[in-house]
Amino acid sequence: MTSPNLRRQWPDWLAGYALLSxxxxxxxxxxxxxxxxxxxxxxxxxxxxDIDPTFTLANYxxxxxxxxxxxxxxxIPFPFAYPVAAILMLKSLVxxxxxxxxxxxxxYPMAYFLAFRVTCHKALWIILLTIPFWTSYLLRVFAxxxxxxxxxxxxxGLKSLGLIHAPLEFLLYNPIAVMITLAHAxxxxxxxxxxxxxxxxxRSLLEAATDLGDSRWQRFWRVTLPLSAPGTIAxxxxxxxxxxxxxxxxxxxxxxxGTMIGTLMQELFLRQDNAPLGAALSIVMMLIIAxxxxxxxxxxxxxxxxxRSR
Amino acid sequence: MPQxxxxxSISGVTKRFGPVSAVDNISFNIxxxxxxxxxxxxxxxxxxxxxxxxxFEQPTQGEVLIDGxxxxxxxxxxxxxxxxxQSYAIFPHLNVRENIGYGLRNAGISKDxxxxxxxxxxxxxxLSGYGKRAAHQLSGGQRQRVALARALVCRPKVxxxxxxxxxxxxxLREEMQIELRALQRTVGITFVFVTHDQEEALTLSDRIAVxxxxxxxxxxxxxxxYENPNCREVAEFIGTMNVFPGRIAGVSKGxxxxxxxxxxxxxxxxxxxxxxxxxxxxxxxxxxxxxxxxAASMNAIAGVVSAISYRGDRHHFLVTVDGHDRPISVSQQxxxxxxxxAMNVGAKIWITWPASTGRVLSH
Amino acid sequence: MMLGRPxxxxxxxxxxxxxxxxxxxxxxxxxxxxxxxxxxxxxxFTTRHYGAMLANTSMILSLKNSLMVGVFVSVxxxxxxxxxAIALTRYRLPGGGPVLSAMMLPLVIPSIVISVALLVxxxxxxxxxxxxWTVAAGHILLCIPFSMTVLMSRLxxxxxxxEEASRDLGENAWMTFVRVTLPLAMPGVVxxxxxxxxxxxxxFVIAFFLTGTxxxxxxxxxxQLRFPNKLPGTLALGSxxxxxxxxxxxxxxxxRKLGVQSTxxxxx
Numbered sequence: 001m002t003s004p005n006l007r008r009q010w011p012d013w014l015a016g017y018a019l020l021s022x023x024x025x026x027x028x029x030x031x032x033x034x035x036x037x038x039x040x041x042x043x044x045x046x047x048x049x050d051i052d053p054t055f056t057l058a059n060y061x062x063x064x065x066x067x068x069x070x071x072x073x074x075x076i077p078f079p080f081a082y083p084v085a086a087i088l089m090l091k092s093l094v095x096x097x098x099x100x101x102x103x104x105x106x107x108y109p110m111a112y113f114l115a116f117r118v119t120c121h122k123a124l125w126i127i128l129l130t131i132p133f134w135t136s137y138l139l140r141v142f143a144x145x146x147x148x149x150x151x152x153x154x155x156x157g158l159k160s161l162g163l164i165h166a167p168l169e170f171l172l173y174n175p176i177a178v179m180i181t182l183a184h185a186x187x188x189x190x191x192x193x194x195x196x197x198x199x200x201x202x203r204s205l206l207e208a209a210t211d212l213g214d215s216r217w218q219r220f221w222r223v224t225l226p227l228s229a230p231g232t233i234a235x236x237x238x239x240x241x242x243x244x245x246x247x248x249x250x251x252x253x254x255x256x257x258g259t260m261i262g263t264l265m266q267e268l269f270l271r272q273d274n275a276p277l278g279a280a281l282s283i284v285m286m287l288i289i290a291x292x293x294x295x296x297x298x299x300x301x302x303x304x305x306x307x308r309s310r
Numbered sequence: 311m312p313q314x315x316x317x318x319s320i321s322g323v324t325k326r327f328g329p330v331s332a333v334d335n336i337s338f339n340i341x342x343x344x345x346x347x348x349x350x351x352x353x354x355x356x357x358x359x360x361x362x363x364x365x366f367e368q369p370t371q372g373e374v375l376i377d378g379x380x381x382x383x384x385x386x387x388x389x390x391x392x393x394x395x396q397s398y399a400i401f402p403h404l405n406v407r408e409n410i411g412y413g414l415r416n417a418g419i420s421k422d423x424x425x426x427x428x429x430x431x432x433x434x435x436x437l438s439g440y441g442k443r444a445a446h447q448l449s450g451g452q453r454q455r456v457a458l459a460r461a462l463v464c465r466p467k468v469x470x471x472x473x474x475x476x477x478x479x480x481x482l483r484e485e486m487q488i489e490l491r492a493l494q495r496t497v498g499i500t501f502v503f504v505t506h507d508q509e510e511a512l513t514l515s516d517r518i519a520v521x522x523x524x525x526x527x528x529x530x531x532x533x534x535x536y537e538n539p540n541c542r543e544v545a546e547f548i549g550t551m552n553v554f555p556g557r558i559a560g561v562s563k564g565x566x567x568x569x570x571x572x573x574x575x576x577x578x579x580x581x582x583x584x585x586x587x588x589x590x591x592x593x594x595x596x597x598x599x600x601x602x603x604x605a606a607s608m609n610a611i612a613g614v615v616s617a618i619s620y621r622g623d624r625h626h627f628l629v630t631v632d633g634h635d636r637p638i639s640v641s642q643q644x645x646x647x648x649x650x651x652a653m654n655v656g657a658k659i660w661i662t663w664p665a666s667t668g669r670v671l672s673h
Numbered sequence: 674m675m676l677g678r679p680x681x682x683x684x685x686x687x688x689x690x691x692x693x694x695x696x697x698x699x700x701x702x703x704x705x706x707x708x709x710x711x712x713x714x715x716x717x718f719t720t721r722h723y724g725a726m727l728a729n730t731s732m733i734l735s736l737k738n739s740l741m742v743g744v745f746v747s748v749x750x751x752x753x754x755x756x757x758a759i760a761l762t763r764y765r766l767p768g769g770g771p772v773l774s775a776m777m778l779p780l781v782i783p784s785i786v787i788s789v790a791l792l793v794x795x796x797x798x799x800x801x802x803x804x805x806w807t808v809a810a811g812h813i814l815l816c817i818p819f820s821m822t823v824l825m826s827r828l829x830x831x832x833x834x835x836e837e838a839s840r841d842l843g844e845n846a847w848m849t850f851v852r853v854t855l856p857l858a859m860p861g862v863v864x865x866x867x868x869x870x871x872x873x874x875x876x877f878v879i880a881f882f883l884t885g886t887x888x889x890x891x892x893x894x895x896x897q898l899r900f901p902n903k904l905p906g907t908l909a910l911g912s913x914x915x916x917x918x919x920x921x922x923x924x925x926x927x928x929r930k931l932g933v934q935s936t937x938x939x940x941x
Contacts (some may be wrong), residue, residue: 016760016761016765016766016769017856019757019759020760020761022752022753022757023756023821026753026814027817030813031778031782031790032910034793037790037797038790038794040757041797041806074827095828102690106689107684109682110685110686112682113683115684119684121697123878127922128690128693128694130926131922132697134875134918135697135914135922136891137876137877138894139911142700143697143700144900146700146703147699152712153703153710160713161880241782241784242780242784244783247892248782248878249935252898260682265789269792275792275793279789279793285783286786299927364837365840365841366837385840386838386840387844387845387849393838393841397834398833399834401835401838410845412838412839412852413842414841415843415844460838461841549838
């Protein structure tokens with residue numbers, strides 16, 4: 001209680017950063033440093049089992065090297081000497097985009113129901129939506145293989161009901177199967193963020209809109225949707241960004257037609273052992289995703305939107 | 311006051327958060343054993359100042375002495391102060407006894423002695439028999455008493471209270487005000503009390519420091535603060551005040567003549583330097599309404615009643631006067647016959663007051 | 674007029690739940706079916722696939738590996754996350770916002786990028802061998818955002834002045850942590866331990882890239898998916914993992930809810 005104890009206190013920021021230091025150290029050691037290493041490697045060359053650490057842009061050049069006769073895929077010409085990467089990149093982006101739109105379109109009404117209609121057992125609904133969020137991604141994808149497979153639940157189920165005679169072959173191993181599976185596997189990640197953004201809306205704002213003459217639909221378009229937009233956009237990005245590079249889903253349910261950029265990366269690193277080219281591909285993929293996301297956020301005025309809904 | 315009587319001495323204290331000065335070069339002393347209030351509207355720096363006394367914030371500049379000891383670098387847990395938090399901060403995982411006994415573990419006293427002290431302080435705040443209650447089983451008033459007991463049991467040299475009555479409803483608040491004042495007299499500890507409620511500060515305090523924008527405007531006893539504010543801001547923050555700008559026209563026989571331009575000239579008790587631009591301030595209850603023009607010896611203004619509100623024990627009039635932008639507030643005792651039918655809205659009346667009730671404010 | 678009729682929305686929600694759960698719940702159904710194939714019509718009830726699973730030594734070994742990695746990762750990520758969460762909720766930190774955003778990065782970086790980046794630095798720059806340790810390193814990175822989110826929401830759930838009150842009553846920073854912060858944060862801490870454990874236990878891509886000779890359970894499971902004749906055993910294993918994870922998730926969520934409730938009802 002008495003004050004000969006004149007030991008100086010640490011300034012706030014110093015004490016704070018001391019507490020943060022283990023986490024920062026982990027982030028630097030397992031994220032920042034590896035990404036820098038990946039970046040450095042993308043300028044080197046693989047020669048057999050060895051790496052030639054001479055600076056070269058050859059790996060990047062290989063990704064965009066023009067070719068005289070363009071390869072045509074689904075009517076789109078790819079004028080590259082190594083068009084696989086570009087085709088898979090574009091295909092991954094489109095598939096992720098479609099899956100994301102499907103996910104948001106399906107998750108939004110569910111989140112709306114949870115936020116505005118559920119009055120009792122809300123915790124039960126939330127827990128039921130949370131369980132798929134945390135349980136094995138691999139298992140959820142695998143489940144679709146069982147559902148959609150040649151001898152899967154849908155085919156054998158329909159057959160035993162006498163609706164079909166031969167199994168439907170188009171169910172599995174194509175881009176549609178990949179998108180359905182992606183949508184299912186990631187949908188649990190989106191309901192909760194959208195729900196939170198809806199739940200945060202002050203109910204008196206909705207009453208005010210009604211009081212000022214809005215119908216239910218008008219109120220939804222003019223108040224509810226704009227105010228929940230930041231949470232919805234965040235949820236969409238939380239699905240889009242990771243799914244572009246997804247490896248599990250295309251491998252398990254994609255077949256040859258459903259491969260994505262993640263499949264190529266895995267091959268370059270583990271099978272073909274051309275890690276520098278894989279590194280360049282990873283870097284380009286991250287830059288493209290970051291660029292698209294930044295462009296999208298700028299286009300919808302995300303930062304302003306977030307400030308308004310504070 | 312002799313130096314030895316100051317329990318807290320604040321000199322040149324400034325606290326900046328980034329570019330904002332929450333507390334701006336403040337110096338004053340708090341006497342041993344007094345009930346001292348820091349009064350001001352939200353954001354005036356009163357809570358920041360209190361937190362610097364408690365040791366939760368460090369002054370950017372300046373020095374705080376508590377009982378003669380410099381407090382620079384002394385953390386909150388080594389200061390001879392204890393605090394009653396605005397939210398009460400009752401530990402939710404401990405019961406009432408454990409909450410109150412929390413600070414005694416470090417004081418180096420035996421378990422028996424600690425138990426006795428907890429018992430006696432429980433009695434002091436009228437919570438005997440509540441010792442085993444969990445924090446969430448207490449009402450707002452009871453939580454407030456536990457917070458008080460928990461701080462008092464440590465026998466601090468200074469008890470710091472951060473708007474402790476703000477969360478209570480009006481009746482309970484008035485009851486707790488009386489108890490708090492009685493408690494302070496019983497224990498004899500210096501209380502430093504933060505509030506934005508001027509009535510609360512006037513009721514409880516020996517002295518009040520009125521703060522605004524990080525500065526102390528005036529420190530005085532409640533009565534002096536009300537009767538003799540030193541500036542318009544204090545005058546208008548504590549109660550209502552009618553203010554007339556003007557110039558000192560002359561001084562004679564202990565009286566000042568103020569030239570209030572379009573309103574005429576007024577007499578004020580006391581002498582003031584001639585030619586100075588000043589403000590004349592008069593409280594609404596010091597004004598009287600007359601239907602006829604009063605004698606020449608009284609100050610008087612003619613006006614028209616623009617609004618009347620009924621306050622139970624009194625009537626409150628707003629009177630519009632030509633040449634004065636704001637209506638003048640007049641408060642009249644409801645003694646049954648003051649508000650005659652002649653004083654309805656729209657009535658032409660006279661406002662009058664004796665020279666002794668006006669005050670001259672320089673800013 | 675979906676919004677106009679609450680009942681329509683309820684039907685939608687029920688359908689949504691069926692879409693969410695039906696594929697996953699087919700796993701336990703087929704695992705109890707007396708057949709080598711996951712096909713309708715169901716043949717008969719059996720638990721023999723579960724018996725066979727328990728007799729499978731390589732599966733038991735990978736289960737042991739997963740448990741070890743999971744426990745280590747959950748303890749490490751929570752131990753790292755707790756001081757960081759305290760720093761970000763209790764201290765005025767210049768640059769606190771960007772630091773928090775950086776810590777949430779593993780949530781949005783495709784795990785294959787995290788995997789190959791770690792693979793590159795471990796093999797090509799540090800010249801270390803892959804092992805369960807390298808898997809654990811990747812998993813700790815992945816778990817930090819979860820641990821931080823759970824712990825920060827718990828720490829923000831109780832009044833900062835409780836800790837100030839403890840300091841004011843004479844306790845130093847460490848004892849304040851022990852007597853006030855830790856007991857109040859405990860539901861969040863346990864919840865973080867459980868969720869980090871599940872995250873690590875169920876994670877496949879990082880483990881697939883970074884493990885050496887020892888398999889974790891998901892990696893083992895993945896290797897079995899290629900063999901159609903091992904399907905029933907795989908289904909049994911998948912069912913056990915799913916049910917086990919679901920129980921841990923429910924426990925973690927209940928703990929979080931209970932913890933939040935017990936501190937608030939006194940507020941009037």
